[in-house]
Amino acid sequence: MYSDITSAQFQLEEPHVQFKEPHAGRFAPSPTGDFHLGNLRTAILAWAFARHAGLDFLIRMEDLDERSRPQYVTRQLHDLEEIGITWDGPVIYQSRRMPIYAEIFTDMMRQGLLYECYCTRKELAAVTSAPHRPPGSYPGTCRDLTDRERDAGRAKLASMDRGPAMRLRTDGHDLTVVDELAGPYTGAVDDLVIRRGDGVYSYNFVSVVDDALQGIAQVVRGDDLLPSTPRQVYLQRLLAAPTPKYIHVPLALNTRKVRLAKRDGAVTLRALRECGWSSGDVVELIGQSLGILGARRAGDIETHLEAAKLACGPWIVDTALLEKGPRTILRESE
Numbered sequence: 079m080y081s082d083i084t085s086a087q088f089q090l091e092e093p094h095v096q097f098k099e100p101h102a103g104r105f106a107p108s109p110t111g112d113f114h115l116g117n118l119r120t121a122i123l124a125w126a127f128a129r130h131a132g133l134d135f136l137i138r139m140e141d142l143d144e145r146s147r148p149q150y151v152t153r154q155l156h157d158l159e160e161i162g163i164t165w166d167g168p169v170i171y172q173s174r175r176m177p178i179y180a181e182i183f184t185d186m187m188r189q190g191l192l193y194e195c196y197c198t199r200k201e202l203a204a205v206t207s208a209p210h211r212p213p214g215s216y217p218g219t220c221r222d223l224t225d226r227e228r229d230a231g232r233a234k235l236a237s238m239d240r241g242p243a244m245r246l247r248t249d250g251h252d253l254t255v256v257d258e259l260a261g262p263y264t265g266a267v268d269d270l271v272i273r274r275g276d277g278v279y280s281y282n283f284v285s286v287v288d289d290a291l292q293g294i295a296q297v298v299r300g301d302d303l304l305p306s307t308p309r310q311v312y313l314q315r316l317l318a319a320p321t322p323k324y325i326h327v328p329l330a331l332n333t334r335k336v337r338l339a340k341r342d343g344a345v346t347l348r349a350l351r352e353c354g355w356s357s358g359d360v361v362e363l364i365g366q367s368l369g370i371l372g373a374r375r376a377g378d379i380e381t382h383l384e385a386a387k388l389a390c391g392p393w394i395v396d397t398a399l400l401e402k403g404p405r406t407i408l409r410e411s412e
């Protein structure tokens with residue numbers, strides 16, 4: 079069931095920021111490393127779905143993660159160009175948008191929607207979620223503390239040189255989102271963090287704010303983020319922001335069925351090139367994982383998007399085979 083939260087609950091006071099009419103798809107990578115095949119497949123699909131729907135396509139660098147590095151921004155953008163992905167307008171960097179987040183955060187504070195949380199990571203890891211809640215959801219420990227308990231919490235964190243995290247007081251109900259690939263997905267909406275104890279705004283918060291400010295009509299991303307989507311939709315409704323269409327695509331996995339990572343071997347464009355792969359070969363491999371043969375540029379996947387949608391499941395990548403070069407793998411399927 080949708081929760082019945084209404085936009086009337088929150089209103090930006092004297093807003094300097096304005097949400098845009100939904101008009102675009104987007105790809106929002108974190109520049110914390112080179113893209114691997116799974117990231118590239120998601121990027122191609124995000125681009126293809128946006129173009130197929132006649133939408134603009136925007137790139138947003140989610141660089142609030144402390145592992146972000148400028149050289150990865152350059153290399154990620156370069157890789158996207160290499161495989162035929164084009165985007166509209168300038169790339170947006172979250173690290174340059176603090177005043178925008180601060181404005182919305184301050185209004186949320188003023189309207190009493192947030193509360194201080196003094197739980198440390200260790201304490202949170204130790205509490206097991208209630209049986210019907212997904213792992214990691216917040217049990218509400220600091221939601222209704224007395225003044226004295228709050229003072230004790232602040233003192234505890236001060237001794238660790240930290241401040242409290244700020245959490246959103248939600249209604250705690252489950253919320254259902256309808257994903258174009260996964261279908262209806264019901265998930266818990268817990269009291270999510272809006273600003274962390276170190277002062278960094280949370281992924282859920284900035285992502286929802288930016289989707290609204292950038293006019294995002296369609297979100298295509300890895301299905302590891304599907305469990306976060308009910309929280310994000312809750313936040314959208316609170317901020318009176320439109321809910322985009324969601325298309326969560328299955329991840330690339332290694333042969334042990336664990337999410338693909340760089341340590342699995344030659345999985346980045348750079349590493350594959352050293353094994354004899356051109357960017358066209360890599361697109362062809364990605365196309366093959368989506369049931370499309372002979373695709374050499376992102377545009378070829380867009381042309382066959384309906385087929386790709388049907389064939390889009392988890393992708394098992396055998397890096398030992400990739401390291402032998404493109405011939406064996408690409409020929410096998412011809």
Ligand code: GLU
Pocket residue numbers: 105106107108140285298299300303
């Ligand atoms: N920055 C996130 C990632 O790289 C994606 C977030 C999103 O698409 O909402 O996994």
